[in-house]
Amino acid sequence: xYLCYIDEAGNGQTLDPARPDAPPVLVVGGFTxxxxxxxxxxxxxxxxxxxxxxxxxxxxxxxEMIHTEIKGSDVRKDVRVGNRDQRRAAMLLVxxxxxxxxxxxxxxxxxxxxxxxxxxxxxxxxxxxxVGSLTETFQAQLLDCHSRGVMVLDSRTKSKNAPNVHCVTxxxxxxxxxxxxxxxxxxxxxxxTPTHCSSSRTSSSPPCCSPSRVTPx
Numbered sequence: 001x002y003l004c005y006i007d008e009a010g011n012g013q014t015l016d017p018a019r020p021d022a023p024p025v026l027v028v029g030g031f032t033x034x035x036x037x038x039x040x041x042x043x044x045x046x047x048x049x050x051x052x053x054x055x056x057x058x059x060x061x062x063x064e065m066i067h068t069e070i071k072g073s074d075v076r077k078d079v080r081v082g083n084r085d086q087r088r089a090a091m092l093l094v095x096x097x098x099x100x101x102x103x104x105x106x107x108x109x110x111x112x113x114x115x116x117x118x119x120x121x122x123x124x125x126x127x128x129x130x131v132g133s134l135t136e137t138f139q140a141q142l143l144d145c146h147s148r149g150v151m152v153l154d155s156r157t158k159s160k161n162a163p164n165v166h167c168v169t170x171x172x173x174x175x176x177x178x179x180x181x182x183x184x185x186x187x188x189x190x191x192x193t194p195t196h197c198s199s200s201r202t203s204s205s206p207p208c209c210s211p212s213r214v215t216p217x
């Protein structure tokens with residue numbers, strides 16, 4: 001079985017040339033990986049975090065390493081305006097992560113939306129369209145591998161999550177037949193802080209399922 005992890009970089013704010021830090025694009029993308037590689041990839045990623053966040057080497061608890069994020073916005077800032085050491089560390093970090101994904105035969109997939117200066121940007125529509133497109137790409141991979149899979153999206157807010165589920169659910173359960181047979185179920189959502197799982201199909205919430213970071217919605 002394969003898992004497909006999706007997140008976004010950038011946001012839907014209007015591109016303003018007077019703000020040099022404003023993201024000029026919105027990228028919705030991620031990677032797919034076979035479930036047999038997930039545990040070792042996770043350990044290797046934690047080691048990368050300790051390399052580029054030396055304070056984590058003194059952590060007494062695994063949870064502290066898991067919860068400490070390396071934000072993409074911070075990495076981009078170091079590349080853009082950091083000093084020589086910061087730029088070098090940021091580029092080495094990116095190289096290490098790409099090397100990690102390559103080592104475990106992960107496949108990258110993304111949709112990149114370039115903004116126009118001064119024009120409003122429909123973030124909700126663009127995001128759900130991207131998820132729908134990436135779902136089709138994932139389905140094509142599963143068909144080629146004769147396998148099945150699950151999509152895990154970065155959780156945002158309930159109102160923002162819902163369209164990303166519906167655009168997949170309607171394709172799976174339409175009257176004319178399932179267009180996404182390789183994808184087991186509608187997308188689930190991962191949270192940065194593992195606390196509990198909740199289901200959108202019922203009004204009740206299952207018991208705590210930490211350390212899982214997956215939240216069906």
